[in-house]
Amino acid sequence: MTSSRRAFLGAATTLLVAGCSSDVLGLRRSVRVAVSWSGQELRAFHDVLDGLGKLDYPVEVVPLGDDISTAFGARSTRRPDIVMLPQPGLVPRHLHNLEPIPNDLADRGRAHLWAELLVHDGTTYGVPFKTAHKSAVWYRPSVFQEVGVQPPRLWSEWLEVNRSLSLAGVRPLSLAAGDGWVLTDFFENVLLGIAPAVYSALATADDPRPSREPQIAAALRLLGTMWSAPEALAGGVDRSLVQQFPDAVVEVFGHRRAAMVLASDFAEPVVRSFAADPDDVGLFTFPPLAPGAAAPVVVAGDVMVLPKPTSDDALDLVRRLAAPTAVDPWIKEGGFLVDGRVSGYSPELTRLAEQLSGPGGLLQFDLSDRLGRLGDINGLWRVLTDFLVRIGDRGSHVVPDAVDAAMTELRAVEG
Structure with a gap:
């Protein structure tokens, strides 16, 4: 399913930059993050990045919209260091392009909703970021x-x-x-x-x-x-x-x-x-x-994956974004669920989060x-x-x- 679901509050086709671009200034190489979001969701993600505090490296956010899958085959520009993939089902098809997730983050990808998509031959290839309740x-x-x-x-x-x-x-x-x-x-x-x-x-x-x-x-x-x-x-x-x-x-x-x-x-x-x-x-x-x-x-979601070759800075950013409180700014704005978390939402989203985390039901x-x-x-x-x-x-x-x-x-x- 393409990421048009993520583009429902307006289009954003230009490159948005958090910090300074090392490609332009010749400084430390930036961490490029490819996303499918636009409009309110893209602004909310920037709020999340801003909430991480001062980083030792620049971060560039690259909005690709429906073309997010092209992040794995970039030729004319540098390939993104992190892809916020809205189609977890694509992970098995891109294993040869992906770095394994470090052990300290691997358990996140082994959660009950994610393991079937993100774990292959005992190795984890993605970290859940955002969960979508589609029922x-x-x-x-x-x-x-x-x-x-x-x-x-x-x-x-x-x-x-x-x-x-x-x-x-x-x-x-x-x-x-x-x-x-x-x-x-x-x-x-x-x-x-x-x-x-x-x-x-x-x-x-x-x-x-x-x-x-x-x-x-x-x-x-x-x-x-x-x-x-x-x-x-x-x-x-x-x-x-x-x-x-x-x-x-x-x-x-x-x-x-x-x-x-x-x-x-x-x-x-x-x-x-x-x-x-x-x-x-x-x-x-x-x-x-x-x-x-x-x-x-029915559940969907966005996962963080690392195209080869990765860098220490990209790994650091994934670790920061995976921290439990990192997404609080987006949760505050609404329209954001995290697998396993049931607090901090509006009453409506709290009900959805509880259904995702509770026993019973058919989750797929x-x-x-x-x-x-x-x-x-x-x-x-x-x-x-x-x-x-x-x-x-x-x-x-x-x-x-x-x-x-x-x-x-x-x-x-x-x-």
């Missing part, structure tokens, strides 16, 4: 109260909530279909909720073939029931298809043309910026798909990031976008044919 649904409690509904405890209850809102003249969902990863997030939550074993098997397969799994069609049918409901999507399919992630959040809390939006914890700054009433902000997490089942929790990393080309813009993104076009606002009777078409398209993508 969060932000909503306006005032609308729910006016219509007389409660946050759903089951998938079936969510469908009923949507019907009640629609009958009351309120569009239930704002959907950022312009960012395909939002569609994959929705699908992954459903699939994880009904078939965790299939989800896990696909995530770890050397040659994943989703079209061979009947549970994929079952997940599409369930998702189709929600997306096909008339009056379910704010602005209908046409607006949803061109709506980016931040716009979908603003649709709920700024324009107030929808009641809720599936959006990760990193949406919090947008929610807070546009909410007309700061007390009219609620959050629930993706509900179980059946009574007695566990709730799905973002599937589309682990499927390679099958999960990218020309794979699962496109399949789900076409699926939405076929069913949106048209009623559940169109879902079976749309599922068949989606499975056919998926087989073609697999090759």
